[in-house]
Amino acid sequence: xxxxxxxxxxxxxxxxxxxxxxxxxxxxxxxxxxxxxxxxxxxxxxxxxxxxxxxxxxxxxxxxxxxxxxxxxxxxxxxxxxxxxxxxxxxxxxxxxxxxxxxxxxxxxxxxxxxxxxxxxxxxxxxxxxxxxxxxxxxxxxxxxxxxxxxxxxxxxxxxxxxxxxxxxxxxxxxxxxxxxxxxxxxxxxxxxxxxxxxxxxxxxxxxxxxxxxxxxxxxxxx
Amino acid sequence: xxxxxxxxxxxxxxxxxxxxxxxxxxxxxxxxxxxxxxxxxxxxxxxxxxxxxxxxxxxxxxxxxxxxxxxxxxxxxxxxxxxxxxxxxxxxxxxxxxxxxxxx
Numbered sequence: 001x002x003x004x005x006x007x008x009x010x011x012x013x014x015x016x017x018x019x020x021x022x023x024x025x026x027x028x029x030x031x032x033x034x035x036x037x038x039x040x041x042x043x044x045x046x047x048x049x050x051x052x053x054x055x056x057x058x059x060x061x062x063x064x065x066x067x068x069x070x071x072x073x074x075x076x077x078x079x080x081x082x083x084x085x086x087x088x089x090x091x092x093x094x095x096x097x098x099x100x101x102x103x104x105x106x107x108x109x110x111x112x113x114x115x116x117x118x119x120x121x122x123x124x125x126x127x128x129x130x131x132x133x134x135x136x137x138x139x140x141x142x143x144x145x146x147x148x149x150x151x152x153x154x155x156x157x158x159x160x161x162x163x164x165x166x167x168x169x170x171x172x173x174x175x176x177x178x179x180x181x182x183x184x185x186x187x188x189x190x191x192x193x194x195x196x197x198x199x200x201x202x203x204x205x206x207x208x209x210x211x212x213x214x215x216x217x218x219x220x221x222x223x
Numbered sequence: 224x225x226x227x228x229x230x231x232x233x234x235x236x237x238x239x240x241x242x243x244x245x246x247x248x249x250x251x252x253x254x255x256x257x258x259x260x261x262x263x264x265x266x267x268x269x270x271x272x273x274x275x276x277x278x279x280x281x282x283x284x285x286x287x288x289x290x291x292x293x294x295x296x297x298x299x300x301x302x303x304x305x306x307x308x309x310x311x312x313x314x315x316x317x318x319x320x321x322x323x324x325x326x327x
Binding site for chain 1: 266
């Protein structure tokens, strides 16, 4: 196996910057070893199993998959603000569509209109707050990832759900589980919503893991 | 202590004396153990990078004889981890010695 083939296997899945660093170190090692009189084949064989090395390197470095979960942030301008709002557009559109439907069918009730409008306002505020914090406040990668996740419409929805469940629990502890069971049986949409929420939570775990790697890399590399 | 933990201890032990780059660390392990221990480079660099991720070592690119090399140095947390791991290793050696005997 040539050094290039070995490195290509070992650095598979790493972001380009990490690939460059790993390659530079192994090639420098090879250069030193050749200068000391070692044979190339002997050196590459000493590198061991590239697949195993790759597995360990992916634990230490940012992978392409990790990078997808990093918070890119927003520009501190109107363009950045509108980008943050556009990311939530699909979720904001839901109460608006329901509101329009109720208006068109003439079934709009004042309390439903109020609820829909307050939902839209909350979502717009959450998007704005996310834009402001991520574009203006200097944060380390981990709190940044946490805030980005928390200020997403799905997280807001989760918080509301937890508040409602907490309130129900405070009312009657034993009634919540049967209530959830009956709700799940009655509406398959609820199961879908819970699955989406579980996926959303898993995104937080991945985002935090990626941010922790970035934070560790920033702390480990001296300027 | 498994092989990976042993390698981490060896790396920290080498870096305790002075900052070194990868090839020099591998050579120091080989030389100090009189050729008995051989850090396979395939696992040496991932171990170094993981130690860096955990904040036990720091790295910096330096020019050595007109060549660019990444040099690693122990952090304060690395020194503490070395002291702890060394104690664990000595306890393990003593325990194995007590079982197999022959140490006098």
